[in-house]
Amino acid sequence: MQAVLADHLTAPVSEKLRALFVFIEKVNRASNEIGPPDVERAKAAGWTDEALYDAITVCALFNFYNVWVDATGVQDMPEPMYEQSGKRLAQHGYAFVAPGAAAPGAAATATETPKKPEGGEGPR
Numbered sequence: 477m478q479a480v481l482a483d484h485l486t487a488p489v490s491e492k493l494r495a496l497f498v499f500i501e502k503v504n505r506a507s508n509e510i511g512p513p514d515v516e517r518a519k520a521a522g523w524t525d526e527a528l529y530d531a532i533t534v535c536a537l538f539n540f541y542n543v544w545v546d547a548t549g550v551q552d553m554p555e556p557m558y559e560q561s562g563k564r565l566a567q568h569g570y571a572f573v574a575p576g577a578a579a580p581g582a583a584a585t586a587t588e589t590p591k592k593p594e595g596g597e598g599p600r
Contacts, residue, residue: 495521496531503535 479487484497
């Protein structure tokens with residue numbers, strides 16, 4: 477991770493991942509200049525249109541969040557709260573879990589399909 481943060485062009489990562497970092501760097505620094513050649517280079521490295529769309533969306537959202545946080549004066553969390561948040565995310569993902577409650581779907585396995593309620597159309 478530190479090598480990527482220091483220089484994604486020389487970090488010991490796959491060429492596929494390096495191509496994504498180059499693409500994302502341009503999204504962050506010059507999004508108005510992204511064009512078909514940029515997309516084609518990333519796709520030639522193995523990325524799909526959907527993956528690139530997702531990467532662009534994540535970058536755009538984090539740029540928005542950073543501007544919003546800076547402009548509204550939201551304060552940073554203390555280090556222990558980041559540790560607690562990391563543990564919660566690792567265990568439950570991004571689903572809200574009330575203190576003392578089981579995570580949504582905690583009893584289901586990864587291969588189970590949600591069952592339709594009787595007389596209903598299923599989950600929405």
